[in-house]
């Protein structure tokens with residue numbers, strides 16, 4: 001058996017939840033230095049060993065502490081108790097974006113990030129074309145990254161992380177973003193990476209992907225490891241516990257909800273062309289997805305997002321207001337954002353909608369409602385034969401008449 | 403605070419971040435580097451007019467240099483002050499400005515403060531260089547005195563880094579620190595003999611030695627006096643003052659390192 005490259009030994013991590021959101025020196029002085037907060041244990045006595053050269057998966061529900069554990073391994077968070085030992089060069093791709101500076105160009109960010117990850121300028125220059133080429137961003141590399149779409153952001157982050165040739169790569173949920181072509185290239189890169197005897201630690205919701213990609217998996221629940229072992233066994237247990245089944249989720253259901261709460265999504269509804277709420281539109285209908293939000297204090301540049309998936313979890317579509325160039329300078333109070341869809345190009349079937357409000361960098365979630373709206377699409381026009389999407393195509397032939 | 407080995411590994415990063423700060427400062431302006439000189443120049447003109455001509459502050463004669471130019475005398479104190487004030491404001495914002503990096507990648511966080519201040523050192527040296535040229539043109543052969551001035555810059559940098567380390571983390575925990583610092587900087591500016599000669603204070607407090615000693619506990623008093631000694635008067639600052647400055651700077655740095663080390667582990671979650 002190979003040596004462990006990552007040893008997590010009895011690690012606990014506690015967060016403080018402050019009663020006051022905006023902590024000021026003035027308030028602290030007035031309260032004579034006492035800052036009031038609750039404590040919350042995000043990790044409790046977690047121990048793991050990750051051997052060299054394997055791909056290690058972390059599963060668990062939202063809020064179970066997966067990202068926190070990954071950040072502790074990456075040394076970004078310091079555990080309050082326990083010890084973490086790592087060997088070799090480590091690169092981390094944490095939830096959305098990997099520490100890019102929005103004002104700098106893609107090129108400057110590659111060099112900055114590369115030097116943070118310990119590469120010299122000469123090394124970076126040598127690998128620069130590979131990095132940009134892999135991300136497919138040749139045409140955009142001299143633009144400030146704040147103009148990038150979230151997919152481009154992730155592609156560049158992944159490309160830097162994997163091309164600097166780390167010994168251990170930590171990946172958090174990022175591969176859900178990006179198109180299918182890029183995902184396939186990532187998977188090939190992962191395979192190369194593993195063949196080269198490198199170690200990967202990956203957090204994912206996609207249980208199928210974990211089962212096939214990982215050698216071992218740990219299942220986290222409420223900050224504790226409930227199972228650890230061969231990936232098939234642990235993932236099967238996890239799925240058996242009903243985790244692949246969708247939990248019925250409304251904004252009121254707490255587990256489905258995520259975020260710091262400066263902006264709250266109060267209602268997510270589907271509205272037909274007559275302005276009525278509907279849960280069963282037809283293919284080709286004009287529909288509106290309506291988000292009602294509330295912000296108690298002014299929030300600058302919020303980004304609203306929507307995502308659509310099928311019942312088996314296939315990610316069909318996502319769109320957010322930043323990519324659409326539709327971001328207000330500030331919101332406060334209650335309000336409504338609509339997405340007008342002129343033709344609902346979905347084939348009959350059942351779909352789940354997730355909605356989110358994030359900050360302008362899309363790295364901080366104000367509110368995230370996973371699978372908050374389920375709707376059934378009924379037969380309409382066009383009527384096509386199968387699958388999820390309707391392309392609205394028309395058959396023609398010069399060779400015969402029909 | 404990180405181990406020496408980690409810091410050594412991060413040399414490249416330090417250089418990169420410093421260059422980024424410098425580029426950020428100068429890229430946006432057409433005038434580029436000369437832009438950085440415009441600000442102290444404007445300060446100099448305003449202060450000279452107000453204090454020399456309106457308030458009739460006397461022009462001190464350089465001893466032994468014999469120089470007697472208010473604007474140059476002023477600059478010898480103003481430039482070190484600007485370095486302090488820029489370094490304080492800059493380091494205060496740097497952790498928040500780079501919160502993206504801190505939350506996503508591991509590296510010794512103090513590098514952010516160090517590189518921000520390093521960029522101000524570069525500006526400061528540039529300004530001092532220009533000042534030295536002007537002094538030479540004005541007939542004061544100051545070049546050999548640049549050596550002790552470099553020494554002073556090194557000592558003052560320790561001082562500024564110490565303060566910067568404290569302010570940078572404090573500002574993460576309490577976002578209104580900058581308002582307090584704004585007020586503090588104003589008071590501090592006038593508590594330092596920049597626009598008036600120290601002799602005014604000495605005379606005013608002639609019979610209150612304790613108060614004058616207290617006044618001189620402000621390290622910037624001795625810093626400004628020391629820079630003026632070298633650049634304007636062309637003489638060495640008193641040895642005791644130099645010892646005081648080195649001591650205070652090293653102590654400030656030690657406090658800065660201590661506070662930063664205490665608060666740094668929680669930065670990623672507090673940001």
Ligand SMILES: Nc1ncnc2c1ncn2[C@@H]1O[C@H](COP(=O)(O)OP(=O)(O)O)[C@@H](O)[C@H]1O
Pocket residue numbers: 015016017040042060061062063064065066067068069670671672
């Ligand atoms: N910076 C933070 N401050 C306070 N609580 C946090 C912070 N980061 C995460 N948490 C909390 O820690 C728990 C675990 O979060 P996380 O590790 O992100 O879960 P996962 O990645 O498994 O969905 C959540 O309940 C979350 O609210």
Ligand SMILES: [Mg+2]
Pocket residue numbers: 063066067068095173
């Ligand atoms: Mg997570």
